[in-house]
Amino acid sequence: MKNFRINNRFTAELPADPDLTNEVRQVKNTLFSYVNPTKPSNPKLIHVSEEVAELVGISKDEIKSEEFLNVFSGKEILPETQPYAMCYAGHQFGNWAGQLGDGRAINLTEVENNNKFYTLQLKGAGKTPYSRTADGLAVLRSSIREYLCAEAMHYLGVPTTRSLSLALSGDQVLRDVLYNGNPAYEKGAIVCRVAPSFIRFGSYEMLTARNELKNLKQFVEFTIKHYFPEITGDPKEQYLKFFQKVADATREMILHWQRVGFVHGVMNTDNMSIHGITIDYGPYGWLENYDPDWTPNTTDSQNRRYRFGNQPQVAQWNLFQLANALYPLINEAAPLEKILDTFITDFENDYKTMFLSKLGIFTSSEADDKIIKGLEEILQLSETDMTIFFRNLSKIKKDHSVEQAFEKIEFAFYIPEEIRGNILDAWQKWLTVYLKRLNAEELSDNERSEKMNQINPKYVLRNYMAQLAIDAADKDNYSLVTELFELLKRPYDEQPESEKWFAKRPDWARTKVGCSMLSCSS
Incomplete structure (x- = not known):
């Protein structure tokens, strides 16, 4: 080299x-x-x-x-x-x-x-x-x-x-x-x-747990000097600013996970980066049907600690452990607690903005909380593919009737015959409110659709896709690795030649090892 x-x-x-x-x-x-x-x-x-x-x-x-x-x-x-x-x-x-x-x-x-x-x-x-x-x-x-x-x-x-x-x-x-x-x-x-x-949260935890405080101080100062050179002030002030930056970067990372439906699966403190980057891909997965309680990790199947909906809370818990590790250098709990306390509040505010942008709503309204909560509930009434639902939502136009709007999203349902009675009523009521909200937006249909399609991916690495590449590779055929690599370089583009990958999880993948069941060795 x-x-x-x-x-x-x-x-x-x-x-x-x-x-x-x-x-x-x-x-x-x-x-x-x-x-x-x-x-x-x-x-x-x-x-x-x-x-x-x-x-x-x-x-x-x-x-x-x-x-x-x-x-x-x-x-x-x-x-x-x-x-x-x-x-x-x-x-x-x-x-x-x-x-x-x-x-x-x-x-x-x-x-x-x-x-x-x-x-x-x-x-x-x-x-x-x-x-x-x-x-x-x-x-x-x-x-x-x-x-x-x-x-x-x-x-x-x-x-x-x-x-x-x-x-x-x-x-x-x-x-x-x-x-x-x-x-x-x-x-x-x-x-x-x-x-x-x-460098991980656990790097600092180790030094504090062993009372190696001289090494802890040296390591934190090394980290700030080389990776956060913009931080200035007296030593204690620098340590707090460092913790704040790690918390902010972590919040942004988790927000992106929730946006695209990614579940890390093993959010231990040794798998958390100080840079706020996703590391250590093991039993990860993307939500197929929208289920906040889903985790891809068989080791976590009973307690579901690392389930999709709990990732923000786990991130805060992990930051609490990092705060404990930094405490001997600061000797003051209140400023660390303040950063921790605001983590979830800031996340919830950011999450609301992010979720609305997935819906194509870029202004604020008193009805927005109800729209978000209503959708999160209705998505769980019958298996609904998260990626397909949000992507196809951009096809709805302001002048559509409720029936026309429903046609645009029905491909996302795994069991279409379930969408009747109370479930169908719930969707029709939500779409009525949603269409009214869209008509309050200034963006044209085309402008809104374009923005939504840069937020809601069309293609993600579903577990069954990765497993197909693995199965072929086991037979010395690596063409699917290359095909998926190229596909996923443009996840927001239509790529009509690759439409076969814009599909719900196949039935065979529901119980297949590597698709629904993954361990920490995965």
Whole structure:
């Protein structure tokens, strides 16, 4: 990578683990451990994002080189770099889990390009001191899901890590996909993901929990210096401004999740980025039918802590844990509590504006709360596809009758024969109010439709779509990975040649593993 400008600020300025053995252990008084990726036996490149390559300073010619394949599969190490795994802790499903760390992720290096910094990280590159009982490897199915989803989220306008490359390792990996005692060998794979950094809420939690307050202070100041240089003031003021910025960025990220119907599935504090970007794609999913109680994570199927409708509250809870971690530097609860208290209030205000924009309503009215609440309730009376419903809502015109308006949205119903009696009455009443509200808007039908179609995507990475790509890839056919990658680069465009993907979840996907049931190994 001849144009790489390597600048490893994280390893140069923060305390390293003096023990260079790659043995699973408790690692104290440090932020990271040096560790090399496990060399794959026969790596093969499946796909590369040329846009992300350009972002970090890799040319199109370099993508085709053997060096690219070897570096981003973990077979070779870039000159002047020392790969490392980060040490952090976290709360998992609301419970303190202690030390976690990069159990199957290895940071290759940090590069500078066009005055921006990017950390390049391999996921599935082998064991680290933080792998606990696992091997640190990843399988093809989870790697395809992460690779496609991160890029899909970017093009949807959702803050996220990026995907640079997807490669096979050439090795077999043993996994129990549903944790039910039925392990099987699967193809191993490695994804290179890219972010400003992979610093998590849990990075600070670990230091405070271990009373490593000197390291905590150094780490927070390092974070502000390099990632929030606009923050000024005395130290305590800077720490509070830092927390406020993390809270604001987190709120914006969750707002986008709710806008497009994305469910993260495992919002542990070690999976929350200080940059307010979506990280660690595991058992994620998009809402098919609009169901605020849905979670894609089988591990969470009983309590549904990470269900779609609870994501804002979980984000606030996670920020509370970050506030606790920062408290020893501030020694004052009130200003932290103020930021936490306003999080949900600010979110609710933003959510209202966002939801109305999905409806094509860009002015305010006293009836708006009733319209939103009414729709959220009616969408759950019968299975209604969220993506299709909101996309087709833009086809309704001001001069439509209630019957004409209903025709525009009825494709979104999974069981059309259910839409009769009380359910049909409820829809007709809501559409009556909605049409009246649209006629109070100044925008023309075409102007409103155009704006709505830039807010409501036509194409999202539904789980069944990802599973079809995985099933084909298991047979060495990667064409569907490429097809979906290209489709999801323009999620708001009509793309008539790809209309087959503007479809409700097929019946076979209701119960198929990988479509409706996903575990943390997914």
